[in-house]
Amino acid sequence: MPFKTISENYFMGRAQELQSLSRIASEAAIGTAASIFLSGQTGAGKTELLRRLFADLFHKHEDAAPFFYTVNPALISARDLSNDYLSSFMRQRLAFQQKDLSLALADELSVEDLMRLAEKLDSNWAVDILGRYLQARRAGTDPEKLFLSAIKAPHLSYFGTGVPVVVMIDNFHSIRGLYRSALEDSDDLWMLFEDALRSGHTPHLLTGSRHKLDEMFFEKTSFGSSLELVYLSGLDNSASLRLLSLFHDDSAVKTDDEHWAHFIDLFNGNPSYIKTFSQAARRHGRNLAENDLWKIYFREITSGKIYTTWMSRLKACVPELELRKASIELLRHLSRHSVSGLSDLAKTISVTRQDIDDIVDKYISRPALPSLSISRQDFHSILKAFRAHGIVEKTHSTFRLAEDRVMSDFINALYSREVLDEPLDSIEEAFIRDKAKHSEEVNVPSFKLTIPAAPRAEIIAVKALEQIARNYNVSAEITAKLQAALIDLFVSVVKQEDHGNGSFQLKFECSKETFKMEIKTPDKRLIPPASFESISDDHLHMIRKYVDDIRFEETKDYSKIILTKNLTEKVESPG
Template identity: 30%
Template sequence: MPFNAIPAEDFLNREPELNYLKGLSKLKANALGGDVFLDGARGMGKTELQKQLYRILFWENNVVPFYYSFKTANLKGTYFAQDYFTGFVRQYISFVKKDPSIANNVAEPLQRLMPTISSLGLYWLIDCIEDFQGHVNKNDFYWQLVAAISAPVMAAQKMGKPVIVMLDDFDEAAHLYESSLGDAHGLISLFGESMRNRLCPHVITGSAGALEPIFTDHSLIGMTERMRLGPLPEDLAIALFRAHLTNLKITCAPGVQLEFLDLLRGNPFYIKNLAKAAWKMQKNVITEKDLIECYSFEVSDGETAFYWASVFSRYVKNPAQSKAMLKLLMHAIENGGIEDGKRLSMVSGLGEAETETLLNALTTSGIMRVKDAVLHDFIHCLYMKEIEGRNVSDAREKIEAKYIQEREESCFELVIPMSSNAELVVAKAVEQIGKNINLDAEFLNYLQLALIEVCINAIEHSGSYEKKVFLKFITRPDKLEIIVENSGRPFSLESIKEVPVEEKMRLGMKRGWGYKLVHKIMDSVKVERVNDRTRVILTKNIDNGS
């Protein structure tokens, strides 16, 4: 319900947007404004902005607020109509009497409210209720929907007081149906008349990708302006986090800079959830390391994980599709997007048609386009659990290790074409990196030879459709890690035939040194298969004798 908004003092940096929306009814009445689509990344506070607006309007008494969330709505048309209509009636009476309990008591039948409605002199509302019930008794599907959706307009016209209609996750209205899913396309267009009315400005949220075709399909196009909600500035993000901690009776350790919050990119939803995670984990005094620990809990098993899991569940119908979606998303994260659509069925494990349908749903949702480190970490955790079969503890340890190491590491990335002598560029790069971290000259020479062999193996034997080799060099005070990755055919270390190292040195061979040399000079050599890509991970522990 709209009354469960956060305290106004904790809703930071949205005063201009709130002030504009408060005056929306006057702007629309004078044809200077229209309806508003709240745009922004998930968690930026679009729903919260609606709730804050609702609370302000409810107590100011100049404009009637009505809030409806499609997120939890039953989209069967008759059920939706009943829920929408009764919700408006309750909220309207609640507004007139200034009694929030009426709106919150969703279990009370409308018939029990009739004496209250009569005492308020709202006889036109009694007529509306009787008309709606008449459509129900006649089983008139179409007029039930029309009567429900037009109720705010009717109220505004009868009382001469504007009604601001707030529709949360409005794109879900595109899935309204009569008897079975997909049997009545275009029912969302019934909102057109209500949205055109000058006494009823609408403030809506939802997936931009899903809403754009909705407005293109009918006369709503051009009637709605976009209001984008951006992230909180760094100082306000820290202030909000500290405010949440204070409310939860948690303090920060002396000297803590809260630099880890940069990862959350000023997202109020993530900030709130991280603070709550600290409370759930019984933290009394927060350190930077605690933040990482709480964050790993949040993206693996906390409210943020639950939220994204519920978003994903809208777009998949069974476990097979769920796993396929995870594989596609991991592929997109690791490759910076999806370039070769023809090979996606190999990644997903589904047929081409089913993969295309799933990909279209993800594209419409906007998830594929989101550059969100928190979402990516959630996907990685879920991938480890659902695809790799790891437990939650393993997933959390992986995330924690990633961020603890990042605070102490440097990372260099290199992409080379699969062409003649391209591996020599890698040798030159690793030479410079080795000098920067003071690697032993003899070891560095062997490392260059080993990397040349790994790259040649990828170039000559992988059959990569990308014709590229991706390398990442990660340096830490105690460790050097080199990751070599390419698409194409898989291989195993056991399948590679080697010539003895001593023989190659005797013959002065500069190629074909093979993986025995790699194993000899590195502390760890792993070969992984990730979707359609082969990943070689070379690790060398560093000490003064390296």
């Protein structure tokens, strides 16, 4: 229901996005509006943003009528969805005309009821649209033509009234499963939206499964070429903290702001996580130390609402009970490795590098994990389902777990409990201990440096490393090894051609136990080495000889390689 929005006080950090989307109304009025594919992390607030846009256009604008529709996956026949889509549109369009929101809420009105209402209101444009639809339905028109008649209604209303329509469809990917007259006769009716998506007077804002919509718009068709792509990122830290504070203003929850900071970072601006965690904390209604907050969070990912949400997705992806433990282990490995395919994944779960069939056979027959049998077909089916539900992402060359630290914590806890069969209290103890250690590491001083992506950039990097290591009394022997690793890394992994005007961002961090170096580039100048194929055996051997860990990370914005050296000598902070 688009008319039920959260309180204005709790809708924050989205003013710029709302203002940007609101411009689509004035653009539609002159016929230059482009349809939009609105994507973002699950829980980022895409649906709520569209609801706010509906309310804003309905109450504050006259130049475009809003229409919000959520695709109900239970409506799998074209005829049923056509009736629902058309009646929803006509209720909302007549409500906008009359400025009577209650009419939009009248779900009980059938198409025939709306026809009588349109006649009573002397809305000839509506009478014409509804009359044609009812005539086609009575004549037993082909479901495809009936569906086309319904989805053209916003455009026909524009021709009849001169008022553009901003169409907002949530969960759009579910339309892909519509069938005409038999379940096997499906998968392409959604393509009838092509003309509607290209209309500058009736722009469509679409949300849904990013993987499925990518497949629909860019792989199966060329619809994507006419869509504007908008990614809704998480709230910034300031808005996240304000939202978190609002949930606690009327409760007895008291804690230091510095404790909240760890969770602001963890939730990455996801309003759904912030709200769920806040509600769980409010139930305790007392002064909370940092360990108390981590215990609340642990219960959320092992038995609370977050657990229930993610478990329902996993069960939807893997309905077969006998495959669930295997799927959990696959996710566990994906949370620690980016992999380029089945063979690469097998390498992460096997000490051998034999032919893929042999590796899978070894994996199936591993005596320590007899319940984790999984066939090649099962594997691909599970990965496909994980991608469809936004759990796993596929870049050009790798599979990886979606960037969601809460989901990763859920998977790790589930792995310990379901696969390793560890007791919950032991898992919690280890989890709290790890988080406490991480909180201490967050406060470790770091040095950041930006250098131009030019030839011999490694010289600047190693000189900076030398000064920073000396500042922390790192031994000359360890410093020399770190410098050698850094040089080998630049020579073998960082592209030396086409430098342009880019730059590398370096971060050096020293704790009591480790010295860490991060090399990041926003334009993905690092070659994505899923299994470090881009590094020669000699270079890889030398880098690993100098450091204790090499890790690669890739996001849509940057690539990063992290080198870590365990310190064997006492390190003192500078005085």
